[in-house]
Amino acid sequence: MKKGLVILMLVVMVTGIMAGCSSKVAPEDTGTQGTEVENGSQEPVKLRVWHIALDAKRREAVQNAVKRFEDANPHITVEESAFENDPYKTSLATSMAAGEEPDIFISWGGGWLEAFIDEGKVLDIDEKIDAVADNYFDSALSLFEINGKRYGLPYSVGPSPVYYNKQIYAELGLEEPKTLAEFENNCDVLLENGYIPIALGNASQWPGALTFINLSLRMGGADTFLDAYNRENGVTFEDESFVKAGEIIQKWVQKGYYPEGANATNYDTGGSRMLFYSGQAAHIVQTNGLVANSAAEAPEFRENNLGFFVFPEIEGGKGTSTEILGGGNGYSIASSTKHPEEAFDLLVALTDKDFGQDSVDLASAVSGVKGVEISDPLIQKVQDLLVESTYIQNYYDQFLPPELGNMHKQTTYDLFGMTTTPEKAAADVEKLAVQILGPSN
Known part of the structure; x- marks a missing residue:
């Protein structure tokens, strides 16, 4: 391509x-x-x-x-x-x-x-x-x-934005965040008040990948992924933006932003959505399909409580809020x-x-x-x-060749499971990219 x-x-x-x-x-x-x-x-x-x-x-x-x-x-x-x-x-x-x-x-x-x-x-x-x-x-x-x-x-x-529960935000006096620091502050407040900050059902691997892609896009901007894919300008999938995305995910896991057993919960059968609809979790990072799912599964919640905002910018990152997944x-x-x-x-x-x-x-x-x-x-x-x-x-697993897309999902899944490191996850993707796409020039 x-x-x-x-x-x-x-x-x-x-x-x-x-x-x-x-x-x-x-x-x-x-x-x-x-x-x-x-x-x-x-x-x-x-x-x-x-x-x-x-x-x-x-x-x-x-x-x-x-x-x-x-x-x-x-x-x-x-x-x-x-x-x-x-x-x-x-x-x-x-x-x-x-x-x-x-x-x-x-x-x-x-x-x-x-x-x-x-x-x-x-x-x-x-x-x-x-x-x-x-x-x-x-x-x-x-x-x-x-x-x-x-x-x-x-x-x-x-698009794939961050969906949130407007009622919970109003109850705790929270505002839609513009930066990642503001988002993390909101998540900390939610934890203190007994809420799960972010619902996640990652058994099929792609739901967690949405957060990884959003984070790497905010860190590296649009050109970093394109250069890594096209093997240009010396950029690889070991770029700092991909490593940093993994570091943030693991920080959030360690802080308890996600529910227990997230990697074993199947999004397609609705587990994580029910946490969100029921008010146990305040956010979920998902595709536009959530708008359709909520209309069928929780119409009252959708009508009264469903809001969304673009994924927040990261201070010092190259990406902007107008670059979306x-x-x-x-x-x-x-x-x-x-x-x-x-x-x-x-x-x-x-x-x-x-x-x-x-x-x-x-x-x-x-x-x-x-x-x-x-x-x-x-x-x-x-x-x-x-x-x-x-x-x-576009989503990595849809944009990349299938084998490479699967490696991206597997390494991201392992990041959420704390069974790999951000550096190794990036290295594993890059190693396969060299085999499939060739070395970066």
């Missing part, structure tokens, strides 16, 4: 914003004409879709899109399957290796998708996207551009599909304006498609945060 592409994927996001369990949704016989073959008959077509919309509201949006598509194409049957995040990645890699991949699969772009592209597993749909590209924010669409070609369509985009979700098509035309039509249906409106109304998600109306002030605030940002750092 060339540096120009890297910057396009991450920085252009601002410009665009500004401008498993299987379930089959049965089609209704509406008489709508679908794709016809030469003899005038309609051949039955079956398409399989894999996604991670496990909660009821997000899955309802997916199923609504599937039903609309099946109603318009009665000869097509769609089987959609939902997975937890990390099991999905494992299952997809296994199915790809066995030649049993679904027709359409959820994707995040970056090095994760590029690895499958290099193996010839992803359909090149760049020319087809030309016909629908204007319907999507450039910010979201650019995530799926690899080496000058687009391999997917986006359905959501969002975030990412997007979308779908790509497997090159093995027997029905590329129908698969692309379904891809559009899973990401179009109707789906985007459902995502906002049902699941409180920030859509990657244009023309969606937002009436929820919390979702509007999320979109405003994206508009005001000057740089959006």
Whole structure:
């Protein structure tokens, strides 16, 4: 992946914003004409879709899109399957290796998708996207551009801020922090008053990685990660910014900012979210998915108590509060599909304006498609945060090649578990980076 592409994927996001369990949704016989073959008959077509919309509201949006598509194409049957995040990645890699991949699969772009592209597993749909590209924010669409070609369509985009309980803040007279020192002071006050400062369920490793990336971004700024990835300017993953991020995490663990057993608690099944919703924990560092989760799981809490702020700046750090962590979700098509035309039509249906409106109304998600109306002030605030940002750092495990992304998650997990040191964690990532990406120049 060339540096120009890297910057396009991450920085252009601002410009665009500004401008498993299987379930089959049965089609209704509406008489709508679908794709016809030469003899005038309609051949039955079956398409399989894999996604991670496990909660009821997000899955309802997916199923609504599937039903609309099946109603318009009665000869097509769609089987959609939902997975937890990390099991999905494992299952997809296994199915790809066995030649049993679904027709359409959820994707995040970056090095994760590029690895499958290099193996010839992803359909090149760049020319087809030309016909629908204007319907999507450039910010979201650019995530799926690899080496000058687009391999997917986006359905959501969002930041990963610090969420907090407004009622607890009001009770203790706390204010939204602007600096890390102010945030740590708030956490100390929370500890003194019997609250868990930060909820965390890190069994799947990626939730803790959000804090690591935020800290390293604040310490090193945007260029440090890009230089380390591109192996330029002598910067490596042993840079001080990565080591310092690990030191801060371990300081917070030692001070008791996190709940006992955080590394054994599964975020995907809701353990850490329940600590947050119940008022036992005052903060949680999470993706924009928390806005959707809370709407389904704790609507009263979301309505009255849910607030968020950008990750605080670090005194002496190179990063600023307008450089934020975030990412997007979308779908790509497997090159093995027997029905590329129908698969692309379904891809559009899973990401179009109707789906985007459902995502906002049902699941409180920030859509990657244009023309969606937002009436929820919390979702509007999320979109405003994206508009005001000057740089959006994609998640390391989505941006980096899969093996390197996994090493990043494992070493961060070990930092939270106090089973490694910040220096060794950085060295382990860099050692693998040299093997995969080459030495830094």
